[in-house]
Amino acid sequence: ETGVTQTPRHLVMGMTNKKSLKCEQHLGHNAMYWYKQSAKKPLELMFVYNFKEQTENNSVPSRFSPECPNSSHLFLHLHTLQPEDSALYLCASSRQAHDEQFFGPGTRLTVL
Amino acid sequence: GNSVTQMEGPVTLSEEAFLTINCTYTATGYPSLFWYVQYPGEGLQLLLKATKADDKGSNKGFEATYRKETTSFHLEKGSVQVSDSAVYFCALIWAGSYQLTFGKGTKLSVIP
Numbered sequence: 001e002t003g004v005t006q007t008p009r010h011l012v013m014g015m016t017n018k019k020s021l022k023c024e025q026h027l028g029h030n031a032m033y034w035y036k037q038s039a040k041k042p043l044e045l046m047f048v049y050n051f052k053e054q055t056e057n058n059s060v061p062s063r064f065s066p067e068c069p070n071s072s073h074l075f076l077h078l079h080t081l082q083p084e085d086s087a088l089y090l091c092a093s094s095r096q097a098h099d100e101q102f103f104g105p106g107t108r109l110t111v112l
Numbered sequence: 113g114n115s116v117t118q119m120e121g122p123v124t125l126s127e128e129a130f131l132t133i134n135c136t137y138t139a140t141g142y143p144s145l146f147w148y149v150q151y152p153g154e155g156l157q158l159l160l161k162a163t164k165a166d167d168k169g170s171n172k173g174f175e176a177t178y179r180k181e182t183t184s185f186h187l188e189k190g191s192v193q194v195s196d197s198a199v200y201f202c203a204l205i206w207a208g209s210y211q212l213t214f215g216k217g218t219k220l221s222v223i224p
Binding site: 004006031033040041042043045048050055056090092094097098100101102103104105106 | 144146148153154155156157158161201205206207208209210211212214215216217
């Protein structure tokens with residue numbers, strides 16, 4: 001596989017469920033990102049990891065919990081989500097800060 | 113703060129028409145500028161970039177020139193195809209930063 005992959009591509013969950021989104025990059029990059037894309041809103045940066053260390057958390061609610069075990073893998077753990085959390089969640093990676101970011105295909109999340 | 117403003121969509125063009133999608137930014141200094149494209153059901157793909165004033169980014173027939181004097185980075189293509197139908201995002205990033213600032217996106221539909 002090449003580029004940035006995300007699983008699952010689609011996820012439907014209830015408000016009491018716990019689920020995780022997975023992202024893997026095969027580009028040898030050092031930084032990884034989670035974005036949220038909602039209808040009619042600009043893309044929102046959620047978290048940034050550089051060399052496995054979290055460098056940014058843009059006031060994201062604690063029901064979203066990121067994990068970065070190594071520079072190639074990034075997870076987003078979800079629990080007790082709300083219907084307004086339904087969105088496309090995009091993972092991205094870059095070689096370093098301010099470089100172009102390469103995006104995965106996204107996970108389409110629906111919270112019932 | 114930083115912001116990116118794109119022309120409102122949707123934009124509908126006939127095949128082989130000329131395309132311009134306007135993008136202006138508000139920032140102090142000289143960020144790097146990008147155009148990303150998102151095809152239906154997919155993540156974002158980098159289309160082109162420019163890192164300093166007067167640079168011209170180009171790819172797949174698309175072009176954009178970094179205009180410092182007008183703080184603009186307009187996307188152009190001389191002859192669009194049906195396969196160009198997608199959402200186009202203008203974005204900027206500062207040296208040393210991980211934060212990409214995106215515009216709201218412009219949806220382009222090309223009809224045969």
